[in-house]
Amino acid sequence: MWVLAGLIAAVMFVVRRIRRGGSKGSAGGGAAVLLLAAFGVALAQTIVLAALTVFARELDVSATGATWLLTAFMLASAVATPVAGRLGDLFGHRRVIVTGLALLLAGSVVSAVSTHLGSYTGIVAGRVLQGLSGGVFPCAFGLARQRVPAERLGGVVAALSAMFGVGGALGLVAAGPLVDVTGPAALFWLVAALALLALAGMIRVPSSSAPASPAGRVDLAGATLLAGTLVALLLAVSQGRAWGWSSPGIIALFGTAVALATAFGVVERRAAAPLVDLRLLIGPRLLTTNVATLVVAVGMFAAVTLLPLFVQTPTALGYGFGYSPARTGLLMAPMAVCMLLAAPLAARVSTARGTRAVFRAGAVLAAIALAGLGVLHEHIVEVVVWCALLGLAYGLAFASLGGLVVGAVGQEQTGAATGINTILRTVGGAIGSVLAAVIVASSATAPGRPAAESGYTTAFLVSGAIALGAAAMTAARGSVTTDPVEAIL
Structure with missing residues (x-):
């Protein structure tokens, strides 16, 4: 219960910041609204993860079927994010954020009601609607750049970046205890309440005087090709183990993703107003940052997936702790707290040493924490310490990404x-x-048998090596010609 109370207290703190912002549209209130909106979207993504076994049991579906509650959100978010970012640049970021929060609210209500009715299809549909709110993130950065004073922008950008990790970690923390006390539908009602609060606050924020590019248009051909690419890729990645990596369906999905991505590149190069400026993806100012982002996200989500599985492993197997979902959520609390503390720390260090130095520090700390989890995990105290360090590490890394990106492009x-x-x-x-x-499952002696401890050790060490690789990628100073913090300030 104290986890839920802490979550409510954090939300009420932000609400007080919104009200204390003074007059309509003040910078303080606007920044608090943006943080609440980003937090709600990030929380929605992972809040079902620790409760997938509960949903599988309640809805009478397989474990693979239950994972679609996570996959549906990620697919919809991946498709909506670039479209929403472009729409925000063209027609105003506030308008797109309001639309995204409305979709988050609607999707949460649909998922909650469907849970009460025991409708698996309804919950998946609601998760798709929730995932469409992923466009809130890029537009939140855009609106912050327009409305937040220059002297505060670095801190706000760092906090928004950190919300991606903080919200995701708190989703893991809150899910177990909340399900144990009130049932799985409460997960969606919680997100609905956050969406409603953020929507009410965002309505108070006035629109900008004019959109950034009023004469622009949306590249529908590019949007269609990008959506197809992402759907094919993420379906293949998320279902590869269930369908079989060498199965015709998975091979066809990967082939389709490659073909559509190639077509997308050709169309975007020729488009007068492309959905995605390829210079932003592979240009010299952002290529290293984008690749490092992809790599560090691989390491982080691998760890977040591994930890609940490891601590819930029955002790009879010779490792693990046999934790319930609720106790697993409590175990993740230090990670969430340290991620939250990392945001203001990242802003200060960025000012003194540069934004890339913060990212590298976070990635190196992540490598240390994951290596520690790989070799020292016999006692729960050890796991808690490594979780806390991992939270600090990824809090620093994600908090710095916003500054790296914003500082490298025009408004x-x-x-x-x-x-x-x-x-x-x-x-x-x-x-x-x-x-x-895949790494953990490969350690089982036979199909259907429990994974060996060596599988977790290997997976943690591989994740640590991936995080270290992300740090190495940003070591080449030529990738960003201007210090991002200096560009922001």
Whole structure:
């Protein structure tokens, strides 16, 4: 119960900041609304993860079927994010954020009601609607850049970046205790309440005087091809283990993803107003940052997937702790708290040492924490310590990504650039989750048998090596010609 009370207290703190912001549209109130909106979307993504076994039992579906409650959100979010970022740059970020929060609210209500009715199809449909709110993230960066004073922008951007990890971690923390006390539908009612609060606050924020590019248009051909690419890729990644990596369906999905991605590149190069400016994806100022984002997301989501599985393993197997979902959520609390504390720390260190230095520090700390989990996990105290360090590490890494992206592009490209970066986090998360599951499953002596402890050791160490690789990628200073913090301030 104290987890839920802490979550409510955090939300009420933000609400007080919104009200204390003073007059309509003040910078303080606007920043608090953006943080609440980003937090709600991030929480919605992972809040079902620790309760998938409960949903499988309640809805009488297989474990593979239950994972679609996570996959549906990620697919919808990956498709919506670049489109929303472009729409925000063209027609105003506030308008797109309001639409995204309305979709989050509607999807949460649909999922909650469907849970009460025992409708699996209804919950999946609601999760798709929730996932469409993923476009809130890139537009939140764009609106912050327009409305937050220059002296505060670095801190707000870092906090928004951190919300991706903080909200996701708190989703894991809150799910177990909340389900034990009130049932699985409460997960969606909680997200609905957050969406309603953020929507009410965002309505009080006035629109900008004019959109950044009023004469622009949306590249429908590019949007269709990008959506097809992401759907095919994430379906293949998320279902590869269930269908079989060498199955005709998975091979066809990967082939389709490659073909559509190639067509997307050709169309975008020729489009007068492309959905995604390829210079933002592979240009010299953002290529290293984007690749590092993808890599660090792989490592983080691999760890987040591994930890609940490891601590819930019955002790009779010689490892693990036999924890319930509720106790697993409590175990994740130090990670969430440290992620939250990392946001203001990242802002201070960025000012003193540069944003890339913060990212590298976070990635190196993540590598240390994951290596520690791989070799020292016999006692629960050890796991708690490594979880806390991992939370600090990824809090620093994600908090710095917003500054790296925003500082490398012009104001009119903020939504598009941060949208691309958010997509890479989503894709990396899907890849990381599957990678962790494949490594652990491969350690079983026979199909259907429990995984060996060596599988978890290997998976944690591989995740640590991936995080270290992300740190190495940002070591080449030529990837960003101007210090992002200096560009922001």
